[in-house]
Amino acid sequence: MGSPSTELLINASGLHTYYGASHILRGIDFSVARSETIGLMGRNGMGKSTLLKSIMGLVKPRAGAVEIMGQAMTGRAPYEIARLGIAYVPEGRGIFGNLSVVENLKMAARAGTRGQRDWTYDRVLETFPRLKERLGHGGQQLSGGEQQMLTIGRALMTNPDVLILDEATEGLAPLIAREIWRICGLIRESGISSVIVDKNWKHVTQITDRNVILVKGQVVFAGTSDELHAQPGLLEQHLGV
Secondary structure, eight states: OOOTTSOEEEEEEEEEEEETTEEEEEEEEEEEETTOEEEEEOSTTSSHHHHHHHHHTSSOOSEEEEEETTEEOTTOOHHHHHHTTEEEEOTTOOOOTTSBHHHHHHTTOOOOTTSOOOSOHHHHHHHOHHHHTTTTSBGGGSOHHHHHHHHHHHHHTTOOSEEEESSTTTTOOHHHHHHHHHHHHHHHHTTOEEEEEOSOHHHHHHHOSEEEEEETTEEEEEEOHHHHHTOHHHHHHHHOO
C-alpha cells in the first residue's frame, strides 16, 4: 500500500489476532503513510477496533508484524508505541473525569518525535471553542460531544505524527458530529496522518485519501474514496444499513 518512496509511519503485515479461541483478524495488512488520512470501515464486529488495538499494543497478535516509524513494535507496550508519535482516541474516550479541561489538556503537552510543537494549548482552544468556555469544568461534567473534543484536543497536545480515532462521532448529536468532522479536516490540513473509524462512510470518504473495509477480520477493499464511490454495490453489501 503505497510506493517504495512513501514513508510508512505504521506498517502492519499478516496480522492474526485472537480473543481466546475466537480468530478475529485473519492475515491483515494495513499501513499509514505520512500525511495520509485513512478511513477504516466495516460493520460492527468485523475487526476494526481489534486491528487498532493490535497496532497500539493493547492486544498482542498471535502472528504477523507491526512496525512503527520503521521499528519492530509487535506486541510492545502501548506507552512505547505512543512515544513514537501515535496518538489513540479510543471508543469510549478515556478522559480523566476528576480533572478539569485545563488539566486534561496540559498533562498531555509535549513536543512531537521531530521536536515539533505545532499544536499548543492556545491552538487547541482556538480549534475547540466549546472547550475554551469550559476550562474549569471537570471531565465528568462535559457532554459526550465535549468529552470527544477534549479527547481529540488532548491527543493533539502530544503533537503526534498519527492520530487514530475509533468511532469518531458515535452517539453524538448531528450538530456536534459536524463539528468533529470539521476538526478532522483541520487535522488533515495540518499534515498529521490519521485513521478514522466511523459508521458514516459518506462523511469519512469526504476527507480520506484511502479507505479500507474489513469483513470478518479480512480486508475486502482498499482504495481511494473515488474508487469506493465507483462501486455502489460494494458499499451496499458491506456498509449498507
